[in-house]
Amino acid sequence: xxxxxxxxxxxxxxxxxxxxxxxxxxxxxxxxxxxxxxxxxxxxxxxxxxxxxxxxxxxxxxxxxxxxxxxxxxxxxxxxxxxxxxxxxxxxxxxxxxxxxxxxxxxxxxxxxxxxxxxxxxxxxxxxxxxxxxxxxxxxxxxxxxxxxxxxxxxxxxxxxxxxxxxxxxxxxxxxxxxxxxxxxxxxxxxxxxxxxxxxxxxxxxxxxxxxxxxxxxxxxxxxxxxxxxxxxxxxxxxxxxxxxxxxxxxxxxxxxxxxxxxxxxxxxxxxxxxxxxxxxxxxxxxxxxxxxxxxxxxxxxxxxxxxxxxxxxxxxxxxxxxxxxxxxxxxxxxxxxxxxxxxxxxxxxxxxxxxxxxxxxxxxxxxxxxxxxxxxxxxxxxxxxxxxxxxxxxxxxxxxxxxxxxxxxxxxxxxxxxxxxxxxxxxxxxxxxxxxxxxxxxxxxxxxxxxxxxxxxxxxxxxxxxxxxxxxxxxxxxxxxxxxxxxxxxxxxxxxxxxxxxxxxxxxxxxxxxxxxxxxxxxxxxxxxxxxxxxxxxxxxxxxxxxxxxxxxxxxxxxxxxxxxxxxxxxxxxxxxxxxxxxxxxxxxxxxx
RNA sequence: GGUUCCGUAGCUCAGUUGGAUAGAGCAACAGCCUUCUAAGCUGUGGGUCGAGCGUUCGAGUCGCUCCGGAAUCACCA
Numbered sequence: 001x002x003x004x005x006x007x008x009x010x011x012x013x014x015x016x017x018x019x020x021x022x023x024x025x026x027x028x029x030x031x032x033x034x035x036x037x038x039x040x041x042x043x044x045x046x047x048x049x050x051x052x053x054x055x056x057x058x059x060x061x062x063x064x065x066x067x068x069x070x071x072x073x074x075x076x077x078x079x080x081x082x083x084x085x086x087x088x089x090x091x092x093x094x095x096x097x098x099x100x101x102x103x104x105x106x107x108x109x110x111x112x113x114x115x116x117x118x119x120x121x122x123x124x125x126x127x128x129x130x131x132x133x134x135x136x137x138x139x140x141x142x143x144x145x146x147x148x149x150x151x152x153x154x155x156x157x158x159x160x161x162x163x164x165x166x167x168x169x170x171x172x173x174x175x176x177x178x179x180x181x182x183x184x185x186x187x188x189x190x191x192x193x194x195x196x197x198x199x200x201x202x203x204x205x206x207x208x209x210x211x212x213x214x215x216x217x218x219x220x221x222x223x224x225x226x227x228x229x230x231x232x233x234x235x236x237x238x239x240x241x242x243x244x245x246x247x248x249x250x251x252x253x254x255x256x257x258x259x260x261x262x263x264x265x266x267x268x269x270x271x272x273x274x275x276x277x278x279x280x281x282x283x284x285x286x287x288x289x290x291x292x293x294x295x296x297x298x299x300x301x302x303x304x305x306x307x308x309x310x311x312x313x314x315x316x317x318x319x320x321x322x323x324x325x326x327x328x329x330x331x332x333x334x335x336x337x338x339x340x341x342x343x344x345x346x347x348x349x350x351x352x353x354x355x356x357x358x359x360x361x362x363x364x365x366x367x368x369x370x371x372x373x374x375x376x377x378x379x380x381x382x383x384x385x386x387x388x389x390x391x392x393x394x395x396x397x398x399x400x401x402x403x404x405x406x407x408x409x410x411x412x413x414x415x416x417x418x419x420x421x422x423x424x425x426x427x428x429x430x431x432x433x434x435x436x437x438x439x440x441x442x443x444x445x446x447x448x449x450x451x452x453x454x455x456x457x458x459x460x461x462x463x464x465x466x467x468x469x470x471x472x473x474x475x476x477x478x479x480x481x482x483x484x485x486x487x488x489x490x491x492x493x494x495x496x497x498x499x500x501x502x503x504x505x506x507x508x509x510x511x512x513x514x515x516x517x518x519x520x521x522x523x524x525x526x527x528x529x530x531x532x533x534x535x536x537x538x539x540x541x542x543x544x545x546x547x548x549x550x551x552x553x554x555x556x557x558x559x560x561x562x563x564x565x566x567x568x569x570x571x572x573x574x575x576x577x578x579x580x581x582x583x584x585x586x587x588x589x590x591x592x593x594x
Numbered sequence: 595g596g597u598u599c600c601g602u603a604g605c606u607c608a609g610u611u612g613g614a615u616a617g618a619g620c621a622a623c624a625g626c627c628u629u630c631u632a633a634g635c636u637g638u639g640g641g642u643c644g645a646g647c648g649u650u651c652g653a654g655u656c657g658c659u660c661c662g663g664a665a666u667c668a669c670c671a
Contacts, residue, residue, distance in 0.1 A: 322669045329671050358598055359666050468633045470619035478633050486630050553635045
């Protein structure tokens with residue numbers, strides 16, 4: 001609509017003032033609620049063509065449009081704003097086309113589809129997933145769905161940090177204190193079991209440090225000389241040397257962890273097309289660094305460590321390979337990026353990684369470009385803010401980490417408590433009930449996290465997290481369930497619920513309001529894709545839900561004469577379809593009843 | 595100290611490429627269940643958009659300077 005309106009307005013200016021104007025001067029926006037009209041043209045930028053007052057200019061353009069463009073039924077001018085009213089018949093026509101459209105995302109499709117990689121999750125294999133990972137996974141997965149809906153070819157990838165000193169800590173603690181404990185024997189989820197030994201390591205390590213400090217050593221020395229740390233380093237060296245016993249243990253414990261992660265991913269409803277392992281990409285990274293050294297792009301320090309100088313890029317000098325020749329984090333990320341490009345030839349690779357790594361990704365991009373990979377321009381760090389608790393940041397030392405599995409369970413339990421207290425779903429089997437509680441609990445969690453602008457740090461209050469009122473997932477789910485309920489009832493009454501059953505019917509402002517909001521659906525999907533922000537879409541879903549709820553309360557649907565009833569059924573059905581699609585893009589399931 | 599990000603109602607958050615009188619929810623108070631699901635709807639109160647200056651017809655939005663908070667500046671990942 002805006003597009004045709006725009007060209008009509010340009011036509012008007014051509015005819016009235018004999019001038020050509022550029023698109024950016026024709027500013028069209030939705031009319032504010034308190035004024036009459038649907039779209040508003042801001043006339044201020046056009047005054048230099050009309051050489052007239054804002055009021056007169058608005059008047060002239062309005063008259064021209066009303067005479068030459070049937071969709072514009074009327075207009076009014078307030079100060080420098082020309083409010084245009086779109087005819088009811090235009091809106092009805094729009095709505096009927098929307099109902100007929102089979103592909104819900106037809107309006108969102110991009111003109112130039114790209115191959116896009118989205119990396120998310122990126123767990124370490126020494127501890128279970130926590131609340132921060134949940135935000136990461138939800139953002140990444142939702143981004144994948146939104147970009148796909150816009151017609152891009154999107155690959156979901158994950159990089160697992162399965163190598164390094166941290167996993168050796170868990171291994172060592174398991175060797176020393178584990179007594180052969182396994183997930184099967186203990187009944188513990190694999191990632192939790194390994195995490196338990198990581199915590200145990202830190203605990204024992206701390207004791208050793210304290211002992212050394214009290215015997216007169218300074219803290220840094222104590223950290224390096226604690227027997228446990230020495231043993232861990234030996235373990236790492238053995239791993240790098242390929243010691244069979246160590247590698248077997250590493251394989252076994254990582255296997256436990258992966259099994260645990262898979263369960264959590266399944267609960268969250270996320271998955272991946274391709275998983276990369278750091279243990280497989282760090283060698284490629286080393287090769288890249290060494291060959292760049294030969295081409296004089298990098299330099300070697302006196303102690304034979306390898307560095308890159310990025311001072312001319314406004315960055316610093318950065319280590320790429322340790323003096324003993326082993327890889328650092330950056331090394332493997334270089335390797336992973338190249339491996340990905342070789343495999344997929346992406347035009348964009350989006351890294352969903354927390355904002356504490358902003359600097360890392362600036363460097364990664366700069367190094368790749370320096371080495372000579374022009375495609376590095378397509379690397380995008382999708383940086384999101386931390387999740388804080390009301391008491392402040394999550395800290396593992398203080399035991400304030402919110403575990404992902406625990407949280408998901410807690411959400412389900414709360415959903416169950418609330419539902420049962422409201423006395424709902426009495427006629428359902430236990431299994432059906434559990435399925436609905438799962439959808440509601442997770443819907444609450446996902447929506448709560450996704451509705452916030454990703455860039456911002458957010459506060460997550462576990463106690464109040466499952467608010468089922470207001471701007472929440474369950475509110476939207478509830479509205480959807482009610483729409484479904486109306487249709488069940490209609491079917492019982494033998495009413496034809498086919499969505500094309502729209503006859504001539506007089507529409508009121510409330511209906512128009514709903515249709516206008518429906519029109520914004522594909523816009524908000526496109527905007528979400530462009531800004532990499534599922535939050536825009538989430539807030540749109542809320543807006544539509546709120547509008548529909550008022551409609552639902554103000555009007556009866558089934559109790560009207562046939563033509564009105566069918567129209568309202570069609571409106572309800574379409575609202576349900578859009579809400580379902582929107583929430584699906586966010587990875588949120590919609591229950592048919594709740 | 596350098597760099598990047600954030601600051602909107604008591605709390606949690608929206609606010610499209612700069613547009614009209616600043617938007618929700620929660621919390622508080624007052625109404626609405628014989629009626630398609632009350633996990634809902636309606637109403638009331640609540641603001642120096644961190645502060646100041648600038649750019650212009652117009653600034654929560656753009657620029658500069660402060661103030662406050664976060665992250666980062668590792669031979670950790």
